[in-house]
Amino acid sequence: MDIQLLKTSKIHPKSKIEITGSKSESNRLLLLQALYPEIQVFNLSNSDDSVLMQKALKSTDTVIDIHHAGTAMRFLTAYFSTQVEREIVLTGSKRMKERPIKILVDALRELGAEIFYLEKEGYPPLKIVGKPLSKDKVSLQANVSSQYISALLLIASTLKNGITLKLDGEITSVPYIKMTLSLLNEIGIETQFIGNTISVNPLYGKPKRKKLVVESDWSSASYFYSVVALSNINTEIELSSYKKNSLQGDAVLAEIYKMFGVQTTYNNDSIILKKTNQYDSENPIELDLSDAPDIAQTIVVTAFGSGRTCSLTGLHTLKIKETDRLVALKTELEKFGAEVSITENSLHLKASNEIGENVNVATYNDHRMAMAFAPLGLKTTLTIKDAHVVSKSYPGFWEDLGHIGFELK
Ligand SMILES: O=C(O)C1=C[C@@H](OP(=O)(O)O)[C@@H](O)[C@H](O)C1
Numbered sequence: 528m529d530i531q532l533l534k535t536s537k538i539h540p541k542s543k544i545e546i547t548g549s550k551s552e553s554n555r556l557l558l559l560q561a562l563y564p565e566i567q568v569f570n571l572s573n574s575d576d577s578v579l580m581q582k583a584l585k586s587t588d589t590v591i592d593i594h595h596a597g598t599a600m601r602f603l604t605a606y607f608s609t610q611v612e613r614e615i616v617l618t619g620s621k622r623m624k625e626r627p628i629k630i631l632v633d634a635l636r637e638l639g640a641e642i643f644y645l646e647k648e649g650y651p652p653l654k655i656v657g658k659p660l661s662k663d664k665v666s667l668q669a670n671v672s673s674q675y676i677s678a679l680l681l682i683a684s685t686l687k688n689g690i691t692l693k694l695d696g697e698i699t700s701v702p703y704i705k706m707t708l709s710l711l712n713e714i715g716i717e718t719q720f721i722g723n724t725i726s727v728n729p730l731y732g733k734p735k736r737k738k739l740v741v742e743s744d745w746s747s748a749s750y751f752y753s754v755v756a757l758s759n760i761n762t763e764i765e766l767s768s769y770k771k772n773s774l775q776g777d778a779v780l781a782e783i784y785k786m787f788g789v790q791t792t793y794n795n796d797s798i799i800l801k802k803t804n805q806y807d808s809e810n811p812i813e814l815d816l817s818d819a820p821d822i823a824q825t826i827v828v829t830a831f832g833s834g835r836t837c838s839l840t841g842l843h844t845l846k847i848k849e850t851d852r853l854v855a856l857k858t859e860l861e862k863f864g865a866e867v868s869i870t871e872n873s874l875h876l877k878a879s880n881e882i883g884e885n886v887n888v889a890t891y892n893d894h895r896m897a898m899a900f901a902p903l904g905l906k907t908t909l910t911i912k913d914a915h916v917v918s919k920s921y922p923g924f925w926e927d928l929g930h931i932g933f934e935l936k
């Protein structure tokens with residue numbers, strides 16, 4: 528399914544959208560619920576990745592396919608390693624078989640797990656033979672993906688002595704590790720994170736808190752930040768349910784988008800995004816996104832749509848996500864006439880006021896490619912190829928975009 532966005536210079540001046548729970552928080556809490564069934568979770572994400580996670584945890588099959596869901600692949604590898612008397616094959620999409628998992632598998636093996644590679648060494652699919660993990664201390668490389676670390680932390684409280692992790696190298700995507708620790712703390716699991724060492728105590732007895740409400744997804748909110756940034760002065764979009772003290776690192780959007788004139792007001796359980804003229808529209812956008820990699824695509828496209836120079840660093844994890852996002856961004860932006868240069872961990876976009884028309888944006892099975900480019904419908908007519916890819920994190924995206932006044936065909 529392709530979707531054409533007809534150039535819409537004006538969306539509704541005021542609109543309201545409800546986004547479901549954070550996919551990251553949901554997938555952590557689903558795993559914790561499998562370990563501690565008394566936990567109840569509200570406002571779960573309706574994303575494919577969370578639905579797949581839920582299904583996988585309930586499944587009694589011997590082969591479990593988690594398609595494109597990175598967190599599900601990593602978290603379930605740790606989970607099934609501890610499920611005694613269970614033997615499963617954990618597999619995924621063609622792209623999942625190219626996303627590395629060796630760092631996590633090595634760490635789990637070090638703790639006593641029995642995991643085998645079924646195709647390429649270091650990559651899914653995996654055969655996992657569940658057994659009690661006998662050790663409690665392990666070192667692992669922390670500069671490739673924080674998901675390996677979160678996976679180990681999520682199962683830690685069920686091990687006899689908990690877990691102590693020593694993290695080697697620069698720690699990437701730190702807010703996601705802190706999110707994991709905060710959720711563990713919320714249910715009464717004690718943790719320490721000092722320097723490059725994290726430890727998690729075993730949980731004796733039942734979880735302290737049983738009802739948890741997931742805050743809505745900030746990464747999904749990013750597309751509306753972009754829409755407001757590219758809109759006329761005073762355009763407002765209200766998004767629910769969000770809070771000021773978020774566990775999600777992508778809540779940094781509220782700060783970042785001030786550079787594009789978007790003001791965020793926290794109102795009960797929602798946020799109101801409003802376009803103002805209180806910003807310097809000439810200033811280049813310069814950011815290190817190693818703490819918030821999922822909003823890189825949104826920010827670059829906003830910068831392009833608003834004719835701003837943009838230099839992003841800290842993008843080393845983008846190459847192993849749903850697609851190589853650095854190459855995908857460069858390729859697709861250049862179709863609109865943008866000048867983009869990339870390295871292994873950075874992207875530079877030159878300011879330009881020309882935006883090509885009738886471009887077909889390829890999405891590479893990456894939900895964020897589709898959603899990041901959509902706001903350009905405020906500047907030009909474009910077509911998003913394979914637009915259904917958005918369901919990985921935000922199945923209602925196109926409907927919500929129509930609701931705020933975009934013309935979709
Ligand atoms: O733990 C999580 O929920 C996530 C961690 C990040 O991955 P990396 O740590 O691989 O950067 C992020 O990109 C991903 O979308 C979700």
Ligand SMILES: C=C(OP(=O)(O)O)C(=O)O
Pocket residue numbers: 595596597598599821848849895920
């Ligand atoms: C990178 C992402 O997800 P995952 O790694 O969980 O597939 C994402 O949602 O942008």
